[in-house]
Amino acid sequence: MDTTPDILKVSILGRESIHCGFHLIPYIARTVLTTLPASVYVLVTDTNVAPFYLSAFEEAFGAEINKLSSVKPRFLSRVILPGETTKSRAGKADIEDFLLLERCTRDTVILALGGGVIGDLVGFVAATFMRGVRFVQIPTTLLAMVDSSVGGKTAIDTPAGKNLIGAFWQPEYVFIDAAFLETLPEREFSNGMAEVVKTAAIWDENEFTSLETNAPLIYSAISTPSTGYAGRHSSIYVKAHIVTIDERETGLRNLVNFGHTIGHAIEAVLTPHMLHGECVSIGMIFEAEVARGMGILKQVAVGRLVRCLRAYGLPVSLADQRVSRCPGARDLGVDRLLDIMRVDKKNSGPQKKVVILSRIGATYEQKATAVADALIAKVLSEAVTVKVDLSDTSLGTQHVKMATPGSKSISNRALVLAALAQGTCRLKNLLHSDDTQVMMAALQELKGASFAWEDGGETLVVTGGAGALQVPTAGKDIYLGNAGTAARFLTTVCSLVSPSTAPDAGSATVITGNARMKQRPIGPLVDALRANGSEIAYIESEGCLPLSIAPKGLQGGVIRLAASVSSQYVSSILLCAPYAREEVTLELVGGAVISQPYIDMTIAMMRTFGVSVTRDPGTDVYRIPQGIYVNPAQYAIESDASSATYPLAIAAITGTTCTLENIGSESLQGDARFAVDVLARMGCEVVQTANETTVTGPKRGELKAIGEVDMEPMTDAFLTACALAAVAQGGEGNTTRIIGIANQRVKECNRIRAMIDQLAKFGVQTKELDDGLEVYGRPFNTLNRGVSVHCYDDHRVAMAFSVLGTVVPDTIIEEKRCVEKTWPNWWDDLENKIGLKVGGIELPHAESSTTASSGTPSTVASASVILIGMRGSGKTHVGTLASTALSRPFIDADAYFESKHNIGVREFVHENGWPAFRVAETENLKELIQEAGTGHVISMGGGIVETPQARDLLKNYAKTGPVVHVLRNIEEIVGYLGEETARPAYGEPITEVFKRREPWFAECANYDFVNHIDVQGGEATDAEISRFFKHIAGQPNLAENVAAGKRSYFVALTYPDVTPALRHIPDLTTGVDAVELRVDLLRAPDALGAIPSQTYVAAQVAALRRATSLPIVFTVRTIAQGGAFPDNAERDAFELLGLALRLGVEYVDVEISATEKLIKALAARKGFSQIIASWHDWSGKMKWNEDVVRSKYALASQLGDIVKIVGKADTLQDNFALYDFVAKANAQPGAKPIIAINMGVEGQMSRILNTTLSPVTHPLLPSKAAPGQLSFAQIQKALNLLGQLPARRYFLFGNPIAHSMSPTLHNTGFEVLGLPHSYGLLETANVGEEIKATLAAPDFGGASVTIPFKLDVIPLLDKLSPAAEAIGAVNTIIPVIEGGNRILYGDNTDWLGIRESIRSRAPSIGAPAAALVIGAGGTARAAIFALQSLGAQRIYLFNRTASKAQALVNAFPDAPVKLIETLDVWPAEGPAPTVIVSTVPASATTTDDTSTGAVLLPLALFDATANGVVVDMAYKPAETPLLMLAKSAAPKWARVIGVEVLLEQGYVQFETWTERRCPKHIVSKCVLEKYFATA
């Protein structure tokens, strides 16, 4: 049945032990049984491999054993768990025990069937079992075939590290059967390919080219499982690899480490999440870049390596999502990697060794080369800085000559032309891309041309086939990946194909691509060709690839093509038309022709290759003569004109000379005009020949601003122009106005915005226009240094700013790799060809020197608050309220100026001019910082940021103290300032001033306060001012329950825009302690993209603040962690988190999977905000009793104030494990509060039992923030059922109380919150047994006490609050546990009700200068206590019976109480009161001066000029004489009716009893409804 298959036998160590072939199982059985006689054969494999192959082995061995006539040996198998964890001591013991149990002896043969894990483990078992038995390697992974199975290295892992225990033990055989690859998972295949590619890269260029060319085919075979191709296609590479084994093991062994020096370091960090081959793949690219940086390796080679590895599905950079999602990815810092490399055994001494490629297929030395750390660091770092020394004058003498990367469009065309031509052409400066690569592969497949590389890949030698093309072998599709241009050009090329004479030739040419390609349209081109007689069929969907094209040749004659979609269709037909059977007339139909310049480019190039196309004048009709292209001996591909602008601009800005070969006046590209149209006008000397351009810049600093320039013909070059304009002087206001570039808003990023924002960092002002921008140049040496430029992942932004960086020291370009799109070796060229020094740099810089960071780095609570912002932004208003909230004096800089200089600001400016004023103003700032640096609120004038000296003072101050930027909408400011004259006029439009100053304010301030003066009433704004300034002054509005270790909750807002939901906030937040704003879910209504803007987020936070006083949890949840924020936008995420600190947000959620440096930098400036360090595991693999949770916990508690770990429960059991973990964690001294929950329905129990900030949802929310989330009320009910929240009973003691509102108040609150408690009336004649029994009941929760028992109840209580003591009455009883005993605590909340009524109605009153209390009963005591606590400076007391009043004065010896005799005259030294509290019954007051017996309330009671509050404690009626008088006499006063005070004190009671905020909006609604219904 089996014939001996085709076997390749390879020798190693002098023995032909490696047998390589295809479908070898019977061969293996036969060979082993006949050459390795034994009593027992044991095959060990894993549970992944066994289902595929174990039975085949059993059968084959069974059959062979049957054939034996002698004693039949046993065949046993052992299937173990797969994966690295099996490669352990326990795993080894398991196999040994099996062998012993089966009584295996010394003559056993063990077969290792599997990947490297099985090979290493089983090999080591064989090495020690019975002091060593024979064994056979049967590798089933590609990695094992090409690497681990050969060489005799065996090992196991220990917790201390990989492969630490093992032995050298040579296998008797290694059977390499590529058929096993058919079942190998794609990722494992790629993993092995890394080593295959590596071997080819170091010593066999042909092999590499073949791997490169066949990559799409092989990879597509492997990714569609088991079609029978995978193994067949790869086997040749496996074989090719195997034959080098001996060589590898001996002579060239030093080179096999290519990619491994850096790759191993990466692997050390990322294992087990990334596989060895994946890390080596990234390592190869880094090491190739090291070689490129040394000037040894050409970019062409790096590019080939990148494309080849990528084609096999391997990662090629650390930015790969597979890497960034790894838990360890944040540890991939440059220092860490260098550190790991330091201990690499290949190093000799401190020098690191890297295998340096010199070209594909060869190395620089026959061993690894010593490389400086700095170079490796530069390659590894994500950002670069262009180093300049402005004192170095040698720059001016330099003349750079270079070629810039080839144009992509020209490269694609040149390749097709050269291949279709006759003769040989050397293509120079070809841009290597996916398009050119698949095009070359396809043309080879069609036998249409042959290709060879010269000069290390710099030159492509094309031997054209003169248009003769043949159908490929049957079954061989031409695979184009996602290369769009190639697909379009090749569609017509394939229609030129003729039938092949080869026996296995197919009947048609099939071109196909990846999934994305199969959606890209090709219809119009196919339609035109079909109409012309070509037979083209769509194999899958209509209008797209794959296509089957019959080998009929192109008919020709008239071809009509719809050309309004893509000019590439036109070029495709033009390029092939000369080979048609009839002369072609191409008519473009169907509307305006798109991108005419590209059609012109094709025609021009065709002429160079010998075919002249004519266009009928004034029409879209082209005539293409028949003929065969003739290859010029050499064709230099023109440089990409946009790329060319950068080196030319560098010459311009540095005053040097640069000559670019391959681009000149004959250029086919619009951007080629940049030199003449822009640089020459700026003062450069430009010399342009047909295909060369030389630019010499003026002396450094002498570029001229050029007024207006229309860059419509060269839009991509506008960024380069901006960089120059930033330092260009002269003309009107040093202005360069660039127009005609509106399309640049929709490129890789909004490029106009990008330039404006990044230039602002340098201190360069700009103005956005509809179709461009104005740049106001400044002398280059005044630009801000050390700027860190964000590139928006846009290559042109990065390159443009590196131009500016050549004259501004220490400029950092943050994302250096974004240049790879068009000029991958830009940074190396900058250094090696242009002669500038480029350094690697690690981000972020904890303290940037030019911009104040968010928050305050050190928590200096007493530091004065400095307010800055535009004039009219409300600094004085905000500052006054802030000074009240903080009880600190307020200093207005204008007033300070006047008192110091004895002259108003306006007059001073009038007499001395602005510059003198600025000097004086800066001087004042310095003084204020010195003299009032602590304990003040200081508001500065709007122009304070105009001078660099003042800005430096502010920035420096912001390092330790708060500088708050008060922001207000510019229209509002304009409206407000329209009427105002007190301060000097600007003399220029306010909007201009605004634009200039805004960036300065932003850079000087470390906090932002968004002032919304106009928004519905000032109350919420006042409260927010108080909250904000308390936050920055060290009294943050944190959730009290968290600090107290009590249950706390936050509700997660999942809206894209919270504003429409603001009216629901009171409902949504009932019961909770904080509100989470899910910033990752925010989406501005008309904004594109997944990242909300800073402005939008700030507005959302401000809106939320107006609706709730709860602390905010600011969360930017990434996709990897279960949110919606892109994983590759870490910088944006941290910018938003920084914004949260600037806005004084209380809690900031930071994912610990983020880069640790970023987290630490953020934490360093968190000020009084707290960090929730979070980790979410969505896989469900994280178990709470495993090490990984412990390590996450350790990291999170190191980085955060609160730890958040979220797992997923599969069973109820998982929650107990969690509970256990939390209990242990909390038992540690100094444990941080922890949020620990399990997601999923099975995890609901953990949400119920979690104590700290449990996330809750609410029925009103659009979606739950996480699966399994419960509402606050649901959790309370569940807690009750679990016995964690027993029901309690509350009472009102008093008489008569039948009409009391208290039951409504409290019971409504309980119900809304889902609390199981109840509140009832206990109406008794006196304080007797009934009350005593109630107080003693175990479920007694608390009581309110009213008249007449407020004093009588005191003897029953154990302790009184200071307030109750002072007031001498109790209205609230609370049972508390103290020292293990339950005691009864008496409090008085009446005063709190009064105080809250005053404070919430008029927060701006602060500590009133004078207040009045009418009456002298128990309530008057509470009123005095309340006013005293508000800090009232005088409390007038009026009572008809003076003696009773005097008793009160005596009772408050420390309070400034003054008796008064009439209500219309105030003591001589005192002002009129702004707070009035009446505690007498309504019936005891009157406004009628004819009535007697009642207190007469005169009009003069109210100071109508002031803001005030009047509180009437009389419960009924609602409209008392006092309140009615206030309404008419002082309409500006706030009026508080008795029931409102009752409510306020009731809220306080509720909160002390339940430790929950009372749902005031619902409670007050119910109570007031009832009150007015019975009033």
Ligand SMILES: NC(=O)c1ccc[n+]([C@@H]2O[C@H](COP(=O)([O-])OP(=O)(O)OC[C@H]3O[C@@H](n4cnc5c(N)ncnc54)[C@H](O)[C@@H]3O)[C@@H](O)[C@H]2O)c1
């Ligand atoms: N001894 C050496 O010289 C040497 C060299 C390199 C690597 N190694 C070791 O090799 C190990 C990694 O080897 P690996 O990459 O082969 O991993 P592996 O053995 O874990 O195999 C990878 C996965 O593929 C499965 N698998 C294997 N063959 C399959 C098949 N034909 N079809 C379907 N599934 C299949 C396995 O069950 C496993 O899940 C590491 O432990 C490493 O240390 C050793």
Ligand SMILES: [Zn+2]
């Ligand atoms: Zn390796």
